[in-house]
Amino acid sequence: MASSAPLLRIGVVGYGHLGQFLVEKILSEGPGVGLELAFVWNRNPDKLKDMFSKQFILEDLSSFAERRCDVIVEVCHPHIVKEFGVRFLAKSHFMVGSPSALSDPALNHDLRQAAQQNDRTVYVPSGALWGGQDIQRLSDSGTLKGLFIRMSKHPSCFRLTKDVLSDWSEGEGRRVLFSGSVAELCPLAPNNVNTMAAAAVAAGALGFDRVQGEIVSDTDLSDFHVVEVEVTGPDGFTVHTVRRNPAKLGAVTGSATYKSFWNSLIVCKGHGGRVYLC
Known part of the structure; x- marks a missing residue:
């Protein structure tokens, strides 16, 4: 009915x-x-x-x-x-x-x-973000010790508030644009790091200041965005995931x-x- x-x-x-x-x-x-x-x-x-x-x-x-x-x-x-x-x-x-x-x-x-x-x-x-609910459960239980996220994209896919990619050229390969807290990263790339922000929300016990992020420009990534997540828990517990999200050149958001x-x-x-x- x-x-x-x-x-x-x-x-x-x-x-x-x-x-x-x-x-x-x-x-x-x-x-x-x-x-x-x-x-x-x-x-x-x-x-x-x-x-x-x-x-x-x-x-x-x-x-x-x-x-x-x-x-x-x-x-x-x-x-x-x-x-x-x-x-x-x-x-x-x-x-x-x-x-x-x-x-x-x-x-x-x-x-x-x-x-x-x-x-x-x-x-x-x-x-x-892959595994967000798992990160949230660890955080809620008080056992989440650390969270690191790396997002790698073709340079044409970044929309940055600072002019740190003005000199990129095809074939230059891989360049780390920023590595530090997600709190510092969000104002630099507000349209590119929403996945990291979602992770920081999931990791409520750590917050934006203690979740670490890195954005990487890679001219070899013409068909994908790559999101890597490293979770650290107690007694040596770790999880490392890699997600390849199909994306066209210049696309801020991957198709998936x-x-x-x-x-x-x-x-x-x-x-x-x-x-x-x-």
């Missing part, structure tokens, strides 16, 4: 490649998994013209509450999380597609407080991550006033 439960209304903030993928999935498959599109917003509204019925286009993000969303999904930029995150949580659950924003301790605190006060959930999608985001969105049906890795 078909369920008579109302569909969850989803607002999508951002209409880049990932936003387009999610909107298309909601429109085509959403009703089958209990979702419907409430609105789409994009920084450049001209990109939405002739794409949708006007009923779906939100021109002013400040008027999001009028659309009565159950979940708002940010797939745009960390600045949106900072400017609207607390406001979103006053009205709906919030899926943070740019969890690098959570490296800001004040914003992290404010979002957690807003979630608790409003009984809403801040969802952090796993993205390209799109489906991962969709699977994460399906989970976002309310998990109380907290941060939840999905």
Whole structure:
């Protein structure tokens, strides 16, 4: 017997490649998994013209509450999380597609407080992170001792706030761009290290300051992004995983991550006033 439960209304903030993928999935498959599109917003509204019925286009993000969303999904930029995150949580659950924003301790605190006060959930999608729930279980049990993540990509796939790749050339090979805490790394590559940020959320006992990250430019990686995760536990316990995520030249997000985001969105049906890795 078909369920008579109302569909969850989803607002999508951002209409880049990932936003387009999610909107298309909601429109085509959403009703089958209990979702419907409430609105789409994009920084450049001209990109939405002739794409949708006007009923779906939100021109002013400040008027999001009028659309009565159950979940708002940010797939745009960390600045949106900072400017609207607390406001979103006053009205709906919030899926943070740019969890690098959570490296800001004040914003992290404010979002957690807003979630608790409003009984809403801040969802952090796993993205390209493999084994996030296992890391979280170790952290929750007090046995997580260390976490290191390395992300290697073709230089055309990086979007950095500092001009450290302006001199790259084809065939140069491998270059370490940064190695240090994820807290320091997130402002340098806010669009590239959301997987690391998700890991830092999972490793709550360590936090962004104690999770270590490294980004590597490698001109040999023309077809893949590579994500390596090294987990350290008690008494010599270690796990080392390597994930190769198919990606085109210049792509910030690997292709397998799109489906991962969709699977994460399906989970976002309310998990109380907290941060939840999905």
